[in-house]
Amino acid sequence: MSNIYTLLRNFSHLGGSRAKLAALWLMHITGRRYIGVFIDSILACNYSCRMCYFSNEEERRKRSGAKMTEEQMKHVAQSIFRRALKLQIGCGAEPTMDMKGALQLVQLGKQHGVPYISMTSNAALLQYDKLLPLVEAGLDELTISLHGIHRETYQSMMGKNANYDAFLSTLQGIKKIKETYPHFDVRVNYTMNADNVEELADFDRLFADVPIDQLQLRPIRQIGESSYTNFDLTHVSECLETVIRPLAERCRAKGIIVLFPEKINIDRFAGKETANPRENLIALFTYINITPNSYPRHDIHFEEEDYEGYSKRVGLAKQIWRSIWISDAACAQIETTLSNSLNYEIR
Numbered sequence: 001m002s003n004i005y006t007l008l009r010n011f012s013h014l015g016g017s018r019a020k021l022a023a024l025w026l027m028h029i030t031g032r033r034y035i036g037v038f039i040d041s042i043l044a045c046n047y048s049c050r051m052c053y054f055s056n057e058e059e060r061r062k063r064s065g066a067k068m069t070e071e072q073m074k075h076v077a078q079s080i081f082r083r084a085l086k087l088q089i090g091c092g093a094e095p096t097m098d099m100k101g102a103l104q105l106v107q108l109g110k111q112h113g114v115p116y117i118s119m120t121s122n123a124a125l126l127q128y129d130k131l132l133p134l135v136e137a138g139l140d141e142l143t144i145s146l147h148g149i150h151r152e153t154y155q156s157m158m159g160k161n162a163n164y165d166a167f168l169s170t171l172q173g174i175k176k177i178k179e180t181y182p183h184f185d186v187r188v189n190y191t192m193n194a195d196n197v198e199e200l201a202d203f204d205r206l207f208a209d210v211p212i213d214q215l216q217l218r219p220i221r222q223i224g225e226s227s228y229t230n231f232d233l234t235h236v237s238e239c240l241e242t243v244i245r246p247l248a249e250r251c252r253a254k255g256i257i258v259l260f261p262e263k264i265n266i267d268r269f270a271g272k273e274t275a276n277p278r279e280n281l282i283a284l285f286t287y288i289n290i291t292p293n294s295y296p297r298h299d300i301h302f303e304e305e306d307y308e309g310y311s312k313r314v315g316l317a318k319q320i321w322r323s324i325w326i327s328d329a330a331c332a333q334i335e336t337t338l339s340n341s342l343n344y345e346i347r
């Protein structure tokens with residue numbers, strides 16, 4: 001195999017998602033790290049946010065607090081971490097409900113040389129003494145899920161167990177940790193809806209002395225059954241120029257990156273724009289989602305094979321190669337098959 005960068009240049013004339021798939025194929029066959037491993041070691045949450053399926057009793061019961069064992073986590077790490085570019089802890093549930101498991105995952109990620117380890121949490125249980133060991137073990141990033149800026153909205157959007165004071169205390173812990181670990185990234189994910197978008201105007205007041213690195217603003221979308229049902233994005237869209245963009249400018253001046261959708265993307269989240277099936281395939285080829293429930297029936301047999309063995313068994317290189325050249329309709333077909341076997345929910 002000649003130099004990978006020369007080959008990548010040769011593929012660049014394909015443009016867009018075809019070029020990305022070609023790059024992916026090259027990374028795959030040359031043994032590079034390119035997958036994102038998304039793990040929920042436990043399926044439980046201390047909160048019951050109204051925009052989340054944890055607010056629905058039946059959905060909550062379905063998740064039932066199932067938990068991965070230490071052995072299972074070791075098997076996953078041995079099997080696929082060598083190919084992981086990123087380890088994401090906490091995707092569809094709250095990882096701090098299993099602090100021991102979260103710490104073990106960070107340690108395993110470090111042992112296997114995963115370059116970036118991230119955790120997503122509501123952060124209410126991540127006081128200074130709980131967060132510090134994770135950062136010391138090698139956690140690179142914490143993403144805080146937030147659905148309200150003002151106390152009342154926070155309490156109402158994040159459910160009856162929501163604890164605004166615990167959240168404020170976590171922010172102070174983060175401030176302290178950042179003094180010792182300035183490269184520890186802190187990101188806030190704010191899910192916008194008609195009832196919480198306006199108060200984003202006060203975001204920088206709430207985070208005035210907390211050194212966060214990134215704010216991601218995402219319009220509400222339906223993930224399973226939830227008690228909040230207003231998915232109309234009209235008001236969110238209206239606030240784009242009056243609230244969101246001015247906030248982004250104020251944050252930029254303080255060195256905080258703000259990611260937010262332009263209008264067209266707001267339309268996409270409202271389902272008014274069709275997605276690109278070839279682009280979607282990239283996500284399906286690169287993200288591996290593991291939960292206590294999916295572990296025993298996962299496409300990858302973690303206890304018996306590594307990622308190379310799995311790829312060989314399913315002909316992954318061939319599948320990626322084919323997806324560069326086939327029609328959009330054929331891509332959509334592969335997308336359905338893959339998302340049925342790798343189905344995951346990201347909050």
Ligand code: SF4
Binds near residue numbers: 047048122145347
């Ligand atoms: S959004 Fe996150 S914090 Fe809120 S209930 Fe769902 S999993 Fe828990």
